[in-house]
Amino acid sequence: MTEAVSRYLLGDSPAEVRHLVEQAQVYAPEAEELLDRIDLAAAASVIDVGCGVLGILHLLADRVGPAGHVVRLDREPRMVETARQLARQQNLSVELIEADATATGLTDDSFDLVHARTLLLNVVNPEEILTELLRIAKPGGVIAIQEPDANAWGCDPPHPAFDILRAEILSAYRRTGKDFSIGRRIARMLRDAGPEDLQVRATAKVTAPGDYYQTFLLTLATLVRTVILDAGRVTADEFDSYTETLRDHLEDRRTRTCQPLMWKAWGRKPTSARL
Numbered sequence: 625m626t627e628a629v630s631r632y633l634l635g636d637s638p639a640e641v642r643h644l645v646e647q648a649q650v651y652a653p654e655a656e657e658l659l660d661r662i663d664l665a666a667a668a669s670v671i672d673v674g675c676g677v678l679g680i681l682h683l684l685a686d687r688v689g690p691a692g693h694v695v696r697l698d699r700e701p702r703m704v705e706t707a708r709q710l711a712r713q714q715n716l717s718v719e720l721i722e723a724d725a726t727a728t729g730l731t732d733d734s735f736d737l738v739h740a741r742t743l744l745l746n747v748v749n750p751e752e753i754l755t756e757l758l759r760i761a762k763p764g765g766v767i768a769i770q771e772p773d774a775n776a777w778g779c780d781p782p783h784p785a786f787d788i789l790r791a792e793i794l795s796a797y798r799r800t801g802k803d804f805s806i807g808r809r810i811a812r813m814l815r816d817a818g819p820e821d822l823q824v825r826a827t828a829k830v831t832a833p834g835d836y837y838q839t840f841l842l843t844l845a846t847l848v849r850t851v852i853l854d855a856g857r858v859t860a861d862e863f864d865s866y867t868e869t870l871r872d873h874l875e876d877r878r879t880r881t882c883q884p885l886m887w888k889a890w891g892r893k894p895t896s897a898r899l
């Protein structure tokens with residue numbers, strides 16, 4: 625796999641780090657609801673893979689308590705330091721690992737819960753990663769995945785700049801071998817990888833002006849601006865004009881957005897030797 629293709633599309637800029645901190649807060653209630661359904665025991669051993677700077681670490685630490693073991697794994701070196709600072713600020717006892725999710729270096733059968741959120745849409749080899757996540761889960765342990773699906777993503781009243789930028793973002797993912805809408809496939813992918821007792825849910829947020837995610841499309845378009853311009857369908861001037869007019873539209877008090885669906889699928893690693 626070439627570095628250009630395997631590279632994380634959103635980079636590790638201060639803007640992306642800021643976005644990941646917001647994502648951790650905004651999506652915390654949904655993650656809590658998922659953890660309620662998984663029924664995690666105190667003192668459990670858990671890992672958040674492709675965790676970015678915070679992911680759901682704070683929620684996991686709360687659930688497993690001081691006797692539990694919480695691990696954060698991510699490949700981007702510059703995010704590790706922010707993750708360390710956030711863990712310190714929030715008084716979280718977390719083990720930080722810098723590694724690729726395809727080859728974590730962790731021992732087999734280590735975790736009661738292996739969780740990943742918005743990791744698989746950013747990789748070209750999601751099946752390989754699922755195999756690794758399954759390997760490090762304990763037999764009977766849970767693998768839980770949360771990934772988006774762009775289908776629901778829109779705004780009302782509609783705006784042409786929203787549709788153009790949305791199409792360009794999805795194309796930027798596709799052209800680098802990634803699938804922004806991988807969420808709709810994750811239950812099937814998990815089933816093929818081996819977990820049993822599979823459960824699936826999908827939810828979407830509706831936002832209004834003032835909500836952080838109201839301008840999510842603009843945040844994402846700006847992070848992948850170079851990849852969009854490289855495709856040659858939109859000039860730099862057009863890009864700037866679209867983002868400017870769309871910002872005004874999204875700030876209008878009547879405008880609502882529906883964010884991408886977030887699919888959640890989870891299942892247990894079989895206890896038999898079938899794997």
Ligand SMILES: C[S@@+](CC[C@H](N)C(=O)[O-])C[C@H]1O[C@@H](n2cnc3c(N)ncnc32)[C@H](O)[C@@H]1O
Nearest residue numbers: 647648674675676679698699700724725741742
């Ligand atoms: C969109 S962020 C999600 C962060 C976090 N899970 C959350 O929900 O807030 C995706 C993260 O996956 C990481 N990542 C991408 N490819 C990876 C890989 N092959 N191995 C490990 N981490 C990876 C990126 O560095 C980034 O931090």
